[in-house]
Amino acid sequence: MKLVTEGDRQMIVTRRFAAPPADVYRAHIEPALIQKWMLGPDGWTMPVCINDARPGGQIRYEWSNGEGGGFFLTGEFLELEAPRRIVHVERMHLPDPTPDNHVETLFEADGGGTLMTMRMTVPDAATRSMMLATGMEKGMEISYRRLEGLL
Amino acid sequence: MIARRVDRAKRPCRLAPEALSEIDQWLGMLRKALETNYDRLDQVLAGMNPNNQG
Numbered sequence: 574m575k576l577v578t579e580g581d582r583q584m585i586v587t588r589r590f591a592a593p594p595a596d597v598y599r600a601h602i603e604p605a606l607i608q609k610w611m612l613g614p615d616g617w618t619m620p621v622c623i624n625d626a627r628p629g630g631q632i633r634y635e636w637s638n639g640e641g642g643g644f645f646l647t648g649e650f651l652e653l654e655a656p657r658r659i660v661h662v663e664r665m666h667l668p669d670p671t672p673d674n675h676v677e678t679l680f681e682a683d684g685g686g687t688l689m690t691m692r693m694t695v696p697d698a699a700t701r702s703m704m705l706a707t708g709m710e711k712g713m714e715i716s717y718r719r720l721e722g723l724l
Numbered sequence: 725m726i727a728r729r730v731d732r733a734k735r736p737c738r739l740a741p742e743a744l745s746e747i748d749q750w751l752g753m754l755r756k757a758l759e760t761n762y763d764r765l766d767q768v769l770a771g772m773n774p775n776n777q778g
Contacts, residue, residue, distance in 0.1 A: 574755070574758060574759055574762060576751060576754060576755045576758065578751070584754075586758060588758075588762050590762075590765070590766065590769055591766070591769070591770075592769035592770075592772065596769050596772050597765075597769065599772070600765055600768055600769060600772070606768055606772075609764065609767075609768045610761055610762075610764035610765040610767075610768050611761055612760075612761065612764065613757050613760065613761065614757065614760065615760070
């Protein structure tokens, strides 16, 4: 896997998979499959996975650490071209929503497998700086502490 | 990421290591989370198509 930044608003992830684009595409849009892998650090689960895979369709993922901690993500699909391209926007709720992250994911045939390219674009450099300053795992910790504060 | 100061006619620049390390640290965390996810996805894909050697 490769993760690089481009300019001051983009992050690009590339990864090869030993399965055809149709399978990798399905694993990105079918809730029962997404719930098996899009989990972040060990110990986390995704009890809620709403993924209405059509233009304008809603996305809602809820993660839980099994100890009362959790956070969620919402988004909308913009474009779907099975099995080669998905465009959506998403935002984390920690619990305040982060600025929209625009994500284009490409699945290209690569030998017998797939080359996936995911290009994430945030609205401005300040947003990426904020993401740089917070980060996903720190976000989880913050969310957990905030939840503890409420209980 | 670039620290500037004025020194008479000179404008010396240096890379600010603290800024670089903050970005590196965060990219490192994101990379680890994504790698964990995609390693799991390898297993999911292998299960979808038994002919694939994941």
